Amino acid sequence: MKRLKQTLSRIDGKGYKAYKDLQGEYRFPHFQLMIDYVQGDPFAAPSRIRVRMPQSEAKIPEEWFTQPHRKVALEDWIARVWAEKAARYSFRAKGTGKSGLIGVDRPGQEILPRTAAVVTRDYVEVRVTVGLPAQGRRVLGRKAEEMLCDYLPRLVMEATPADSIDREGVEERMKLVDNQRAIRQYLKEKGWIAFIANSAVLPRESGISDRPLKGENVVEFRAPESLEVSVKVPHGSPIRGMAIRDGITLIVGGGYHGKSTLLNALERGVYDHIAGDGREYVITDAEAVKVRAEDGRRVEKVNISPFINNLPFGRDTVRFSTEDASGSTSQATNIVESLEMGASCLLIDEDTSATNFMIRDGRMQKLVAKGKEPITPFIDKVRQLYEEKGTSSILVLGGSGDYFDVADTVIMMDEYLPYEVTREAKEVARIQTNDRSREGGEEFGEVTPRKVLGKGFDPRKGKKEKVDAKGLRSIQFGSTVVDLSGVEQLVDVSQTRAIAEMMRLIGKKADGGKTLRELIEAIYAEIGQKGLDVISPFKGQHPGDLALPRKHEVAAAVNRLRTLRVL
Numbered sequence: 001m002k003r004l005k006q007t008l009s010r011i012d013g014k015g016y017k018a019y020k021d022l023q024g025e026y027r028f029p030h031f032q033l034m035i036d037y038v039q040g041d042p043f044a045a046p047s048r049i050r051v052r053m054p055q056s057e058a059k060i061p062e063e064w065f066t067q068p069h070r071k072v073a074l075e076d077w078i079a080r081v082w083a084e085k086a087a088r089y090s091f092r093a094k095g096t097g098k099s100g101l102i103g104v105d106r107p108g109q110e111i112l113p114r115t116a117a118v119v120t121r122d123y124v125e126v127r128v129t130v131g132l133p134a135q136g137r138r139v140l141g142r143k144a145e146e147m148l149c150d151y152l153p154r155l156v157m158e159a160t161p162a163d164s165i166d167r168e169g170v171e172e173r174m175k176l177v178d179n180q181r182a183i184r185q186y187l188k189e190k191g192w193i194a195f196i197a198n199s200a201v202l203p204r205e206s207g208i209s210d211r212p213l214k215g216e217n218v219v220e221f222r223a224p225e226s227l228e229v230s231v232k233v234p235h236g237s238p239i240r241g242m243a244i245r246d247g248i249t250l251i252v253g254g255g256y257h258g259k260s261t262l263l264n265a266l267e268r269g270v271y272d273h274i275a276g277d278g279r280e281y282v283i284t285d286a287e288a289v290k291v292r293a294e295d296g297r298r299v300e301k302v303n304i305s306p307f308i309n310n311l312p313f314g315r316d317t318v319r320f321s322t323e324d325a326s327g328s329t330s331q332a333t334n335i336v337e338s339l340e341m342g343a344s345c346l347l348i349d350e351d352t353s354a355t356n357f358m359i360r361d362g363r364m365q366k367l368v369a370k371g372k373e374p375i376t377p378f379i380d381k382v383r384q385l386y387e388e389k390g391t392s393s394i395l396v397l398g399g400s401g402d403y404f405d406v407a408d409t410v411i412m413m414d415e416y417l418p419y420e421v422t423r424e425a426k427e428v429a430r431i432q433t434n435d436r437s438r439e440g441g442e443e444f445g446e447v448t449p450r451k452v453l454g455k456g457f458d459p460r461k462g463k464k465e466k467v468d469a470k471g472l473r474s475i476q477f478g479s480t481v482v483d484l485s486g487v488e489q490l491v492d493v494s495q496t497r498a499i500a501e502m503m504r505l506i507g508k509k510a511d512g513g514k515t516l517r518e519l520i521e522a523i524y525a526e527i528g529q530k531g532l533d534v535i536s537p538f539k540g541q542h543p544g545d546l547a548l549p550r551k552h553e554v555a556a557a558v559n560r561l562r563t564l565r566v567l
């Protein structure tokens with residue numbers, strides 16, 4: 001600390017570049033400070049530092065981090081506390097640009113593995129960004145000293161050692177994630193897809209907020225008796241709620257009765273949520289994938305022949321490529337790409353589907369002969385998909401009763417509450433036949449894994465490498481921009497940053513010998529061994545603000561890279 005103060009007083013008043021002299025490690029009474037990267041000027045991306053407190057000081061109980069799911073929950077907890085307190089400690093040092101800023105990557109409603117905080121048997125380390133104070137382009141050495149030698153140590157002591165942590169809060173969190181894990185395991189054992197607890201709050205505050213809707217108009221979830229199950233959990237009494245089994249599940253109901261809200265909650269249920277979110281006991285199999293139409297996207301040699309055949313001009317649909325997919329071809333592509341990655345369940349909403357991909361009724365079949373229609377609608381494939389490949393589907397459909405024939409379970413949303421209407425739907429289907437013929441053929445068809453070539457990945461823009469997230473649903477990769485607006489289960493911009501880094505790694509490993517899935521799984525195997533830091537070019541130092549995405553979203557990004565080439 002003394003050395004840090006000396007350097008700061010030496011560079012006080014000098015040009016901003018003099019701050020570079022700070023890079024290095026410093027010993028404080030209760031922790032170690034690592035200044036890994038110093039920003040080039042007061043407006044640039046802030047400087048990156050780490051504080052590491054040995055467990056001899058922090059004394060974090062081992063039972064909070066020896067099991068992987070608890071470790072994730074604890075690290076998330078510490079990152080949250082830090083982010084909140086750091087925001088308060090940030091002082092606008094009457095300086096230029098980001099002067100005085102102290103920040104830690106703040107988690108949202110989900111509990112994700114992230115790089116912001118790391119707890120090991122030996123230490124607790126937090127990755128912080130700071131704006132080193134400047135007046136114009138001059139170093140404000142005194143202010144920097146106040147920030148690093150006064151504010152920062154206080155923040156560290158308030159937010160890191162077990163003594164200062166809200167123990168009850170952490171204990172509650174541990175119970176929550178234990179229970180969430182138990183429900184996930186329960187679903188796995190049964191082979192089921194999802195669970196939604198009674199009293200869950202599904203609607204969100206607004207279209208741009210991920211927080212729960214509050215107020216007297218909120219209708220809490222309540223399982224219909226016929227679908228209600230009770231799941232034993234390690235803490236507290238068994239949790240009751242609705243189980244969605246494997247197979248084909250329809251969610252029907254009038255417009256504005258809560259169908260999409262239910263599906264959205266299921267989409268997010270692949271992640272665990274914090275207490276108070278309303279969806280903490282909405283648990284969905286982690287391999288469930290939302291698929292939608294996404295016209296305009298690029299497609300690189302995807303085998304969409306299970307759904308699309310005989311395109312005009314004899315275009316190949318076994319290795320289908322386009323720079324500008326239509327609604328139906330994009331939806332077919334999204335499904336097939338998800339299957340390549342091993343999706344367990346497809347989540348589909350009529351609101352974001354191509355109508356001609358979902359249905360083709362009896363009258364249309366009579367008017368437009370099968371030979372003239374390239375599309376085999378999903379309704380004729382959904383059962384084969386389940387029976388042959390084991391992939392379930394959950395479909396929101398208010399507009400077509402044709403699916404009654406192929407559904408295993410039909411749930412009706414009525415004033416935001418679910419009712420099971422499977423028997424009624426089957427009865428309707430029996431009495432009122434729809435007069436359509438099955439067009440699905442003998443079997444679903446081949447899912448063809450694609451081997452990725454390296455040449456499509458160029459991280460350079462001009463002479464420099466440029467790979468980064470541009471907001472939640474956009475990645476700059478070299479000189480191309482990857483549009484992820486159709487990738488709805490991406491929830492945190494730190495995940496997007498992680499995907500950008502992973503794409504860089506995939507580009508290095510891809511040589512036409514490995515499939516996309518193999519390439520991605522190799523990265524996850526390494527993360528499993530060494531932690532999420534491993535994907536960062538700055539591993540060993542402040543790795544940047546990253547959170548773990550699912551493999552599906554990584555694949556989705558690669559698939560949307562407009563320069564992608566496969567064998």
Ligand code: ADP
Nearest residue numbers: 203217218219254255256257258259260261416
């Ligand atoms: P649908 O897809 O059936 O047309 P939505 O799911 O889009 O309906 O829901 C319509 C509106 O109702 C949305 O504004 C949503 O926030 C609200 N909503 C959904 N579920 C609930 C609920 N359980 N309690 C209160 N409001 C809800």
Ligand code: MG
Nearest residue numbers: 259260261351
């Ligand atoms: Mg809807």
